[in-house]
Amino acid sequence: MRAAETGTLSLNSGQDGYSPRADQDGQHARVLIYSHDTFGLGHLRRSRAIANALVAERPGVSVVIISGSPVIGNFEFGSGVDYVRVPGVVKQPDGDYRSLNLHVHLEDAIGLRSAIIEQTARTFRPDLVIVDKEPTGFRGEIVPALERLQGTGARIVLGVRDVMDEPALLVPEWERKGAAEVLERYYDEVWVYGLREIYEPLAALPLANDIAERITYTGYLRRSVPQEPGLTRYPKMTKGPFVLVTTGGGGDGDDLIDWAISAYESSTPPEIPAVVVFGPFINRDTRRGFMERIARNPKLDAIAFDTKLEVLMSRATAVVAMGGYNTFCEVLSLDKPTLIVPRTSPRLEQYIRAVEAERLGLVNMLVHENGHRDPDRMARAIDRLADQKRPSEVTVPGLLDGLDVIQQRFSSWLERRAARAMTQAAE
Structure with a gap:
């Protein structure tokens, strides 16, 4: 002992x-x-x-x-x-x-x-x-x-x-x-x-x-919404229905952000607008390229980083995320219909979590096919969030x-x- x-x-x-x-x-x-x-x-x-x-x-x-x-x-x-x-x-x-x-x-x-x-x-x-x-x-x-x-x-x-x-x-x-x-x-x-x-x-x-x-x-x-709001200024778009696109720290979220933006650049973009949060670790040149594309699209806006992301997430209609542990806790806690687009390399952690969460009906999952990220598939997946169940509609004791x-x-x-x-x- x-x-x-x-x-x-x-x-x-x-x-x-x-x-x-x-x-x-x-x-x-x-x-x-x-x-x-x-x-x-x-x-x-x-x-x-x-x-x-x-x-x-x-x-x-x-x-x-x-x-x-x-x-x-x-x-x-x-x-x-x-x-x-x-x-x-x-x-x-x-x-x-x-x-x-x-x-x-x-x-x-x-x-x-x-x-x-x-x-x-x-x-x-x-x-x-x-x-x-x-x-x-x-x-x-x-x-x-x-x-x-x-x-x-x-x-x-x-x-x-x-x-x-x-x-x-x-x-x-x-x-x-x-x-x-x-x-x-x-x-x-x-x-x-x-x-x-x-x-x-x-x-x-x-x-x-x-x-x-x-x-x-x-x-x-x-997780809970902070009692005191942060200093981050949110886009006007957040005053109405919107989808929050988040990759956590952002260091490995380029593929998800690119895929989400391309969905809004397609011939049949999602009906609901989206706000992208880049995270503090995204490459600056990559972020600059994304911002140029976002600036040309009236259904998109973005912020760099928010230490009180729970506030913005609480306002969102739905969430598109990679599915790291903390984001998963947040979407469950704030009861948001969520589309998980997990990272599959170099680790399968997010993919394993997303598979099990989708099995229980807590989230929906979208993965690319043979490295190809079809903008129309992402657009339709975002549209389906409007009819998706909230996590609270699934009973999991002690969740x-x-x-x-x-x-x-x-x-x-x-x-x-x-x-x-x-x-x-x-x-």
């Missing part, structure tokens, strides 16, 4: 200045969330949703998010949430990585990131640690911090989205990283942000038998219970720990 389960210490208290905190009443608990963020917005937005939910449930809680996202400063966080940004890394076309801004070797950037992560953990002394998706972090950078944290009484949780990847790619990837061994050694729980009835992301992995006992399927993470389950598990663990501390004090 790991030390985090018993509340005892396997490291000497105060070793290298690293020791658990004395105030363990749960009212002022601390949570550390690690999000490697090498690409896109998905990991950051998921971590932000969880952080905001935890401080909303227990106002005395403090959450620090460790992230490599270059745009984390553009987002607003709840009272009690802050972040530490580690130097960014970016994936290159050949699949390798490099430092995003620093003129240093990748190994040096990883070493710097790892040192910042470990020092943050040592100083912050969290009660709960949530690691997003990668048990070892990017290139193993979080393992030294996990080694330190294991003996402090902190509960260490791996949080994974509903779909990781197809087994043929996921299994060798985990073997290469030694992820299963790290999961077995350091992690007390695994939270799957989805439902077993929809997909089991870890089923194909050769995990130890007791790992299954640590897995909780939370349901998807419900959007994710944040509630996370809050409950956190509170229950804090209460059990406080009770143990009282018992030990009485002895």
Whole structure:
């Protein structure tokens, strides 16, 4: 049994200045969330949703998010949430990585990131640690911090989205990283942000038998419309019915945007107009070309980026999207008829999610045929959104219970720990 389960210490208290905190009443608990963020917005937005939910449930809680996202400063966080940004890394076309801004070797950037992560953990002394998706972090950078944290009484949780990847790619990837061994050694729980009835992301992995006992399927993470509007100015088109076209971060959304625009350039364009949100990571030259085409079409308009996309989505009549995890949570939460156009390379994550969601009747899906994106097929698919069911018309028990389950598990663990501390004090 790991030390985090018993509340005892396997490291000497105060070793290298690293020791658990004395105030363990749960009212002022601390949570550390690690999000490697090498690409896109998905990991950051998921971590932000969880952080905001935890401080909303227990106002005395403090959450620090460790992230490599270059745009984390553009987002607003709840009272009690802050972040530490580690130097960014970016994936290159050949699949390798490099430092995003620093003129240093990748190994040096990883070493710097790892040192910042470990020092943050040592100083912050969290009660709960949530690691997003990668048990070892990017290139193993979080393992030294996990080694330190294991003996402090902190509960260490791996949080994974509903779909990781197809087994043929996921299994060798985990073997290469030694992820299963790290999961077995350091992690007390695994939270799957989805439902077993929809997909089991870890089923194909050769995990130890007791790992299954640590897995909780939370349901998807419900999103809400921010109470305060953002500063983004929306096109006049949004005052009437419109379709929202979104690709999340935008770094891999060129094909969807091109296909949607071409539908409105066809001889029989969709009846309802569309607003395109490019995302912060789209190539500038590509965006410039899209804007030239959009400017010539009276049924199209666009904005660059919106950190409060939920506001615009709530106004939309329907949504056309790639189908990443966060967008899927948003369209379910805001109950929008949605057309998913999933990415099929280099990963099948979005495609697997879209297939299962369409099977349940939550969304419709459209994929290109042999690399050909027929404008008329897209136009007709957009037109059919007007008659498509809303997600709420499909009954899936526990579908959007994710944040509630996370809050409950956190509170229950804090209460059990406080009770143990009282018992030990009485002895």
